[in-house]
Amino acid sequence: MEAGASATRAGGKNSAARPNLAAVAALAGVSASTASLAFSGAGPVSDATRAKVLAAAEQLNYGGPDPRAQSLRRGRSGIVGVVMEDRLREAFRDPMNVAMLDGLADELGTAGLGLLLLTEPGSGGPELSLAPMDAVVLVGCSTQLDRSVVALHQRGIPVVAIEAEPMVDVLAVDLDNRDATARAARHLHELGHTRVALVTLPLEPTHPRGALTEERIAASTAFTSRERIRGARDVFPAIGGVVAAGSSVEEGLIAGRELLGSGDAPTAVIAQSDLLALGVIRAAQERGIRVPEELSVVGFDGVRIEGAAPYELTTLVQPAVEKGRAAGSAIVELLAGQTPAPRAFTSEFRVGNTTGPAIS
Amino acid sequence: MEAGASATRAGGKNSAARPNLAAVAALAGVSASTASLAFSGAGPVSDATRAKVLAAAEQLNYGGPDPRAQSLRRGRSGIVGVVMEDRLREAFRDPMNVAMLDGLADELGTAGLGLLLLTEPGSGGPELSLAPMDAVVLVGCSTQLDRSVVALHQRGIPVVAIEAEPMVDVLAVDLDNRDATARAARHLHELGHTRVALVTLPLEPTHPRGALTEERIAASTAFTSRERIRGARDVFPAIGGVVAAGSSVEEGLIAGRELLGSGDAPTAVIAQSDLLALGVIRAAQERGIRVPEELSVVGFDGVRIEGAAPYELTTLVQPAVEKGRAAGSAIVELLAGQTPAPRAFTSEFRVGNTTGPAIS
DNA sequence: CTGTTAGCGCGTTCAC
């Protein structure tokens, strides 16, 4: 051994094999278990011994216990999987998802848990059942994940679902999608609207646009969209409309053009997200239709959107961050062996300046 | 054993202990390694044997090999960590980050790798060195991560950094932040502007607002912001301005008010993101300052922003998705034992309708 | 094609 200033990228054969705890222990002249305690700090170790171990570690360029081995030994990896709809960009485009994720990450981070982004099976992404995770959060997922959920249960991995069809042994974090939409619909009803149309979020995994038909509703795999449709139908049983390909202003614009260009254009539109609602308003502007005088528009979510001015959307404000936070704390409790109760959140109906009396 | 329709959540003592591969193998009457092959499919196993194993697995309610054990044995977890600035919501608010992540996730997903969201050390989140990951991507990180990077190297974990201060043994995915900004600055220079101000992205981890001072620049930990400042100074050596607390229209508005309210307001503003640029334009509108007649504004990123109309921002279009994709493929190559070359991307200067000749 | 033998790297009993 020459001088000790090396360690940059020395070419010695020592650097070839990665050191492990045993090697460090050997060099320090202690047993492996003692060395383990010296690192984890979870046990009585004399300062002198600890120093010896740390010195040996430094000399061997040992970076601490291997997380993979720890995971196996402890039976915990500190990772929580989050399953979202296929395209990340799609999911992140909607501020609601982002807010929810933020709440979730916040709560999990506090507990030292990391967030693993997964996509639904079949989308070519990482296999849901291949990742070493301690728990899973399903968000805005299609209702067809039963297979995967069963596999997770077999592994004893707790599952929390945000706004999903109820499943056995899956803790639900719910939103009053149906009731909330019904409340908004009632508002329109009271204002005298009868020709009301829906602009819904996607109903199928492939997100095709098109008219809202009975068949599509029946075959839909999107829980949230369907619940909101039901809410609208609680008030307007025969309500129709169009299905958008995503939650964006652009999609709302397309949907709005479709609706407002038809023979008997609606006097009110129930959009399933604020972004869609804003798009519909844009479409109205294009045709010179005034909002709310000639067209009422309600949204869902209650996000502040850049560029919405001068409109203040009539909408349903949902506690997105809280939803994420609730899912996070539920996970933490689940991992602690407790059995938390399902959580249900309610949206607040906020009247803005985009709804008004129907003109007959 | 009664009828076989059970397995829902039977209370037998068999369901207490989670089955493992050995148990399945024993029940199937084969060796553990054979059972392993039957599951992984990576080896010659007779159909009859495989069927036996699968049947035993089903009977025992075994969900397949434990990913944690596989991780240890194979030395791979299939997880790639992504380290971003502290708040997720903050990071996701900027469409650039989302686009980049999308490209990254896309490339990694194809390789079967999952994305683990991590925060910088000290932000209370999951420890960067505690997660079982195969590689790490640093994005928009402060330049003070050397400690963590060293730890990762000790573990033999490859690191890719997107737009970061060069570090040893870290593969760089770079953007021509400085040159690009200089190009935009030159454009303003040629238009005759001399009173030009900057609106920069945060310079410190805590994101305080305030005037852009020499001290702050010198002490800054944000690589991208600093490079862009340098680019501006290549053309306007004495340029000053303000530091925003994040990349958002709101922040741009605040910064714009500050700049335009001062004694000698600038005739041109170089904003370090399109969101900030739009905010500055809003501030100008508030004061009745016309863009581009009385104030020129350039941005950075080249994103389509809802609500920007009727403006089409003069900006630097950067290939965000490609950046992410490049980082992803670099990771894949690194994990395959190859040594990919660093990648560098260039931004395209796009002249919109928010810049014009200086009025003197 | 299948079984046997060794570990992967670590944490946790127990003794001393």
Added chain:
DNA sequence: GTGAACGCGCTAACAG
């Protein structure tokens, strides 16, 4: 305080 042994659950070698 410290050391010795064992096993987490699986898979990569080699035998047969």
